[in-house]
Amino acid sequence: MTMRRLFDLAYGRAGDKGDISNISVIARSPEAYQEIKAKLTAERVKAHLGGLVRGEVIRYDLDNIEALNFVCHDALDGGGTRSLRIDSLGKSLAGALLYMPWDSQE
Amino acid sequence: MTIRIGSAQGFYGDDVTKALPMIEGGHVDVVCFEALSELTMAILQKDRLANSARGYTWDVRVIAERILPAAFARKIPLITNGGGLNPTAAAELVREIAAKKGLHGIRIAAITGDDLLPRLDELKRAGETFSNLDTGEPLDKAANQAFLTANVYLGAAPIVEALRGGADIIIAGRIADPCLYLGALIAHYDWAWDDWDRLAAGIVCGHLLECTGQVVGGNSLALIDEIDARDLPRLGYPIAEVEPDGSFILTKTPNTPGVVCIETVKEQLLYEVHDPRRYLTPDVTANFTTLRLEPAGDNRVCVSGGTGGPRPDKLKVNLNRFEGYKRELIFTLGYPKAWHKVDQLQRMLEEAWMGLPIERVGYSFLGMDSLFDGLAALPEDPLEVIVRVVFTAADAETLKTAVRRAMANGLACPAGMSVSGQTVGAEPNPVVGLWSALVSRQHIQPQVSIVEG
Numbered sequence: 235m236t237m238r239r240l241f242d243l244a245y246g247r248a249g250d251k252g253d254i255s256n257i258s259v260i261a262r263s264p265e266a267y268q269e270i271k272a273k274l275t276a277e278r279v280k281a282h283l284g285g286l287v288r289g290e291v292i293r294y295d296l297d298n299i300e301a302l303n304f305v306c307h308d309a310l311d312g313g314g315t316r317s318l319r320i321d322s323l324g325k326s327l328a329g330a331l332l333y334m335p336w337d338s339q340e
Numbered sequence: 341m342t343i344r345i346g347s348a349q350g351f352y353g354d355d356v357t358k359a360l361p362m363i364e365g366g367h368v369d370v371v372c373f374e375a376l377s378e379l380t381m382a383i384l385q386k387d388r389l390a391n392s393a394r395g396y397t398w399d400v401r402v403i404a405e406r407i408l409p410a411a412f413a414r415k416i417p418l419i420t421n422g423g424g425l426n427p428t429a430a431a432e433l434v435r436e437i438a439a440k441k442g443l444h445g446i447r448i449a450a451i452t453g454d455d456l457l458p459r460l461d462e463l464k465r466a467g468e469t470f471s472n473l474d475t476g477e478p479l480d481k482a483a484n485q486a487f488l489t490a491n492v493y494l495g496a497a498p499i500v501e502a503l504r505g506g507a508d509i510i511i512a513g514r515i516a517d518p519c520l521y522l523g524a525l526i527a528h529y530d531w532a533w534d535d536w537d538r539l540a541a542g543i544v545c546g547h548l549l550e551c552t553g554q555v556v557g558g559n560s561l562a563l564i565d566e567i568d569a570r571d572l573p574r575l576g577y578p579i580a581e582v583e584p585d586g587s588f589i590l591t592k593t594p595n596t597p598g599v600v601c602i603e604t605v606k607e608q609l610l611y612e613v614h615d616p617r618r619y620l621t622p623d624v625t626a627n628f629t630t631l632r633l634e635p636a637g638d639n640r641v642c643v644s645g646g647t648g649g650p651r652p653d654k655l656k657v658n659l660n661r662f663e664g665y666k667r668e669l670i671f672t673l674g675y676p677k678a679w680h681k682v683d684q685l686q687r688m689l690e691e692a693w694m695g696l697p698i699e700r701v702g703y704s705f706l707g708m709d710s711l712f713d714g715l716a717a718l719p720e721d722p723l724e725v726i727v728r729v730v731f732t733a734a735d736a737e738t739l740k741t742a743v744r745r746a747m748a749n750g751l752a753c754p755a756g757m758s759v760s761g762q763t764v765g766a767e768p769n770p771v772v773g774l775w776s777a778l779v780s781r782q783h784i785q786p787q788v789s790i791v792e793g
Contacts, residue, residue: 245561245603247554249612252378252474252774258610260562260603285713294616296629298645299606305614311702314379315772316663318702318730319710326711328561333715 241332248327253313267300347549349373375422395426404437423511449502451512453786470777486662495622498786499523518546540626540648541586562603571597587644654778665768670760681754
């Protein structure tokens with residue numbers, strides 16, 4: 235059996251403003267929302283993203299659409315054209331977060 | 341009474357002709373074109389430096405030539421912020437094209453007042469510090485003063501004024517993205533400037549529309565298995581049907597490919613959003629946590645329940661600063677001992693670049709860690725490693741010297757190494773850094789000027 239990842243419970247999209255990347259995590263079901271709301275803390279997100287996010291991670295909850303929004307500071311290597319990364323706007327960062335192994339977090 | 345707003349541009353270079361099926365099919369009452377990003381202003385500045393009559397997005401020409409005749413014939417106003425750094429010159433271009441097309445009596449509005457670059461000294465004397473929103477550093481204290489652009493985000497008011505002045509096409513500069521759409525709503529419904537809930541609903545509407553393809557199936561993880569990739573270039577762009585209370589149906593141009601569903605709306609709702617209870621815009625602070633999304637038929641989602649609070653006291657200003665140059669080279673290394681050769685390459689470059697004033701160097705391995713920075717372990721003995729080396733310097737000449745020195749090792753290199761020919765021939769690219777700040781509203785007076793063609 236393949237390992238469950240956050241992507242199995244949720245989808246999302248990353249957006250950039252300056253050196254901040256926001257990553258939405260949108261639950262695929264009400265049950266999945268309760269699960270990620272309980273377990274997907276800002277600390278976990280920061281630990282998982284490692285060197286990609288050098289600053290603070292703040293979580294905002296949207297119960298009305300069963301989604302979490304993670305605002306990651308110092309996440310784009312200076313932002314925009316300052317960045318030396320190949321994905322300078324961090325378009326792929328939602329994928330980085332959704333790659334998180336899930337069942338090992340019990 | 342419902343007003344139907346189409347959105348046919350989400351960035352400089354988007355396919356603005358997606359407005360045609362909206363207009364010719366009779367599906368919209370007004371169309372907005374959102375053309376600017378943080379970076380776009382720096383790109384336009386390069387154009388304006390080369391030619392003072394430029395500085396607007398080239399899309400304005402396409403809009404004038406291909407969309408305006410059909411829109412003018414049906415009295416459908418077009419609204420764009422694609423005037424960028426030079427809305428006045430863009431409006432003049434539109435006037436010339438409209439004259440050639442015989443669009444008699446057309447009213448063309450230019451909105452200015454967002455460009456603060458020529459006013460920085462005056463505003464600093466008036467007490468504005470333009471302190472960096474992230475670091476708190478005052479503008480005057482910055483060691484590097486090479487500011488290329490300084491534009492304040494304007495709200496919807498000048499759009500409303502231009503529409504009430506009978507404008508058929510409105511060319512603005514840095515109006516905040518969702519405020520283009522909010523302006524059309526306020527002009528239609530005459531919402532009060534402190535009717536925070538309706539203004540917030542209008543902002544949500546604009547926010548969902550402003551990235552065109554991203555709400556109809558583009559850039560969608562939710563629909564990754566459903567979307568037929570052959571449809572992506574042909575996606576029908578979004579339309580909102582807005583009611584007097586600010587609730588709206590989000591849909592797309594009828595009889596075109598694409599999907600509008602709860603999932604695509606949720607994905608776009610949080611795009612580039614920070615605190616969803618306080619989404620700051622020049623006209624209102626919007627709260628996204630009271631919204632309700634409901635399916636309302638085929639490719640139709642009803643969005644209601646928007647609430648808001650007073651607009652922020654100050655307006656946001658984005659400055660772009662020249663911060664040097666960057667250059668990249670891509671090296672290919674293969675079996676055997678590919679990692680050992682990566683080490684050799686790194687040492688070789690360090691030695692070759694000794695004494696050069698290179699500021700930053702970044703190594704990544706394409707296909708292995710270039711996106712996710714070590715999220716998964718690297719393979720122990722790979723068949724191939726593609727190494728991307730990026731390096732920066734204050735001047736372009738340093739980077740050219742660095743490339744020459746690296747190339748001089750073409751035969752004295754790790755075994756079997758090659759350099760991607762594409763990257764060898766490239767030119768250094770300018771590095772532009774963003775400096776965000778605030779400015780008091782009292783200093784900002786948008787100007788609307790309307791000429792008749």
